[in-house]
Amino acid sequence: MALIWTNDWNIGIDIIDEQHKRIVDYINALENANMSTTGKVLQDLVEYTESHFAFEESLLVEAGYEFAGPHKATHANFIKRLNSYQADHERGEDVAAKLYAMLGTWLLHHIKRDDVAYVDAVQDNLQRIVTNKQEDGWLKRSLKVFFG
Ligand SMILES: [Fe+2]
Numbered sequence: 001m002a003l004i005w006t007n008d009w010n011i012g013i014d015i016i017d018e019q020h021k022r023i024v025d026y027i028n029a030l031e032n033a034n035m036s037t038t039g040k041v042l043q044d045l046v047e048y049t050e051s052h053f054a055f056e057e058s059l060l061v062e063a064g065y066e067f068a069g070p071h072k073a074t075h076a077n078f079i080k081r082l083n084s085y086q087a088d089h090e091r092g093e094d095v096a097a098k099l100y101a102m103l104g105t106w107l108l109h110h111i112k113r114d115d116v117a118y119v120d121a122v123q124d125n126l127q128r129i130v131t132n133k134q135e136d137g138w139l140k141r142s143l144k145v146f147f148g
Pocket residue numbers: 056071075110114115
């Protein structure tokens with residue numbers, strides 16, 4: 001069954017919520033993937049997730065979040081796990097179902113525990129940074145850098 005976004009997954013920072021929704025779409029694409037399409041779906045998922053993590057980490061540093069370092073380590077750990085699934089897939093293992101189950105659980109847990117924590121800690125800074133739409137502002141520059 002596909003993951004269906006519900007409002008309690010929102011952390012209240014629109015730009016991050018939109019990116020999380022995109023990741024859910026990528027996770028859902030795995031549900032219908034077969035051995036010949038899993039590699040591509042997985043690659044797209046990893047690339048998008050890496051961009052999102054880099055964007056979010058940069059935002060946390062910009063906002064002065066005390067635990068930006070540990071948060072970044074959690075992301076790195078997750079990417080490592082994804083890479084190991086990629087390796088299993090390349091060795092011919094059918095990883096889609098296992099991966100699909102792990103990803104949904106991980107993402108929801110991460111959003112509700114780790115992401116919500118930074119919003120509570122630096123809410124005012126975050127809102128100021130993400131609502132500054134100036135051409136040379138952090139948001140415009142970072143979207144270009146991390147998402148091309
Ligand atoms: Fe995060």
